Amino acid sequence: xxxxxxxxxxxxxxxxxxxxxxxxxxxxxxxxxxxxxxxxxxxxxxxxxxxxxxxxxxxxxxxxxxxxxxxxxxxxxxxxxxxxxxxxxxxxxxxxxxxxxxxxxxxxxxxxxxxxxxxxxxxxxxxxxxxxxxxxxxxxxxxxxxxxxxxxxxxxxxxxxxxxxxxxxxxx
Numbered sequence: 001x002x003x004x005x006x007x008x009x010x011x012x013x014x015x016x017x018x019x020x021x022x023x024x025x026x027x028x029x030x031x032x033x034x035x036x037x038x039x040x041x042x043x044x045x046x047x048x049x050x051x052x053x054x055x056x057x058x059x060x061x062x063x064x065x066x067x068x069x070x071x072x073x074x075x076x077x078x079x080x081x082x083x084x085x086x087x088x089x090x091x092x093x094x095x096x097x098x099x100x101x102x103x104x105x106x107x108x109x110x111x112x113x114x115x116x117x118x119x120x121x122x123x124x125x126x127x128x129x130x131x132x133x134x135x136x137x138x139x140x141x142x143x144x145x146x147x148x149x150x151x152x153x154x155x156x157x158x159x160x161x162x163x164x165x166x167x168x169x170x171x172x
Contacts, residue, residue, distance in 0.1 A: 026172060028147060028170040028172055029145075029171045029172075030171075031114060031167075031168075031169040032166070032167065032169075033074050033085060033169075034074070034075045034076070034077055034154060034165065034166055034167065035072045035073075035151065035164070035165045035167055036048075036072055036073045036074075036080055036162065036164050037049060037070070037072045037162060037164070037165070038072075038161065038162045039161050040161040040162075042161060045080070045162070049068060049070040049092075050068065050069060050070075051068050052067050052068055052069045053066065053067040054066050054067075061094065061126075062099055062126075063094060064094055064095070064096040066094055067091065068091065068092040069092075070089065070090050070105075071087055071090070072087070073087060073088075074086035074087060074088055074107065074109065078155050078164050080162075080164075085109055085110060086107060086108045086109040086110055087107075087108050088105045088106070088108070089106055090104050090105035091103070091104050092104075095123070098125075099125070099127065100124055101123075101126065102121070102123060103121060103122050103123075103124045104120075104121045105119075105121070106118070107120060114141050114142070116138050116139045116140020116141045116142040116143065117140065117142065118138040119135070119136050119137050119138060120133040120135050121136070129153050130150055130152040131150075132149070133148060133149040133150075133151065134148060135147040135148055135149055135169065135170075142171070145171040146171070147169065147170045147171040147172050148169075149168065149169040150167075150168050151165040151166065151168075152165065152166050154166040
């Protein structure tokens with residue numbers, strides 16, 4: 001009876017230890033940065049988004065069939081004078097029914113800790129304060145990583161020439 005109790009206790013201890021190790025192994029690596037988007041060119045700050053093609057001639061941002069391209073600057077903070085740590089080129093296409101976009105970006109970061117690219121995409125709701133992105137892989141220090149990203153408005157927005165998004169990227 002004592003051997004059975006000891007064996008049972010030992011199995012519980014081992015299971016708990018292994019479970020803790022598995023949980024720690026899946027703890028995400030978190031990266032935080034700011035994406036600066038400029039709608040209208042200003043001295044020293046060129047526009048970062050533009051409509052590349054319009055199937056119908058309707059140049060509204062939300063016109064179905066349009067294709068846009070972008071390349072935002074990635075910085076360490078929300079300040080437009082903070083250190084540039086990368087770039088984020090991408091494409092966007094409006095969805096027909098909703099005021100959303102299919103967005104794809106290749107975020108390139110060059111810091112001491114992170115050096116490489118992340119491929120991300122989402123169904124972007126333009127009027128939302130935040131959006132969730134899928135991270136499907138990368139190169140360099142991001143090779144074979146998967147995860148998700150949340151971006152939230154940090155500055156600017158409707159009625160301004162620019163907008164800044166805080167990005168929090170969770171990688172596994």
